[in-house]
Amino acid sequence: MCPVCEICGESRKVSDYLGLCAACIQKNPEEALKHCARVHSNLKREFSQPDTPPHAGIPCGCCVNDCSIAHGSQGYCGVRMNYEGKIMATTRSPTTAYVECYYDWLPTNCVAMEFCGEKSTTGKKNLAVFYGSCTFNCLFCQNWQYRLLEQTMTVKDVLDWVDERTACICNFGGDPTPQITHALEVARQSDVRICWETNGAFSQDIAHRVGKAALDSGGTVKIDVKAFSGPLNYALTGSSNTRTLSNCEYLWNTFQRSDPPILVVSTLLVPGYVEKEEVTAIAQFLAGIDADIPYCLLAFHPHFKMKDLPFTSRDQALSCCKAAESYLNRVRLGNTHLLT
Secondary structure (H helix, E strand, O other): OOOOOOOOOOOOOOOOOOOOOHHHHHHOHHHHHHHHHHHHHHHHHHOOOOOOOOEOOEEOOOEOOOOEEOEOOEOOOOOEEEEOOEEEEOOOOOOEEEEEEEEEEOOOOOOOHHHOOOOOOOOOEEEEEEEOOOOOOOOOOOOHHHHHOOOEEEHHHHHOOOOOOEEEEEEEEOOOHHHHHHHHHHHHHOOOEEEEEEOOOEOHHHHHHHHHHHHHHOOOEEEEOOOOOHHHHHHHHOOOOHHHHHHHHHHHHHOOOEOOEOEEEEEEEOOOOOOHHHHHHHHHHHHHHOOOOOEEEEEOOOOHHHOOOOOOOHHHHHHHHHHHHOOOOOEEEEOHHHOO
16 A cells, blocks of 8 residues: 555655655645654664764864763764763764775766766776764665775775875765764875765855865765655755755855866755655755855655655656756766666
8 A cells, every 4th residue: 555645645755754745845844843853863763873863061172963962971973972061973983984985987877977186097997985873864765875884994094095196085974074083094195186065054164174175185065855845855955954054055156166166065855755846946056156066966766764765757857957957057967777
């Protein structure tokens, strides 16, 4: 039996785990967000993480969740803690992180590859640095296994992977934000191109340091905008998109470089939730900053808690591309092999 929305009882374009349709999330945000808060709390508890951002203790200041962490406790991300009055990673060392590395030969299937400074490179490698942490709680996460990563590596351990055939480093996960001190130190000690894949929900101070590392090395910051609607973003991720949107504007305007672009924005086309209306709103927002911001639309693969949803259809993808192209000059469609 197909799931239906628990508010309207009608819409069938619904994730069974979330239990609400996009229309009701938008039209009835107060009722919908109470429901979504319970959904996200249950998921966080499943992985033994704080079920809501704590607000009693020392301010973390790292991201949009604005955690204040009590002594001996963790923030919403599960990897930042208050240890003896200082906010740090649960590894208790700024130079040690939950992370693993592997190589991809260039050119890779990177979201921003078409715009990358290494797009024509062959015979060299990208070092993928996968952080076991995130500030969001995405129900459709394509890399949800980051939550299970227990391996730690020091900054030196990661740098030892950078050899004469390594052209660039991509920090992703999860998301590098909760362990950003480690990632920035790797960047500081590297002499290769530094790129970032992130939800962009970090503080503006971190945005500046991330952008500077990308600018100085010829890299790019790839921000995944999940949705333009605040209620829909919360329903899908458990967090606000206010920092994500403001940091897109900050990075583009502060670090002005168009080739390779300092910023590439992507959006996953989640059937029933992130469709033409959302893509149009995101494209309009980006065009208000600069119509030359590259925008990559990504086909959806059913996964994690939204594995009951269909793949993105070709019709949906083309409709979204056409909508985005009405406002932006550099729109691309990725994961086309997944389209149905």
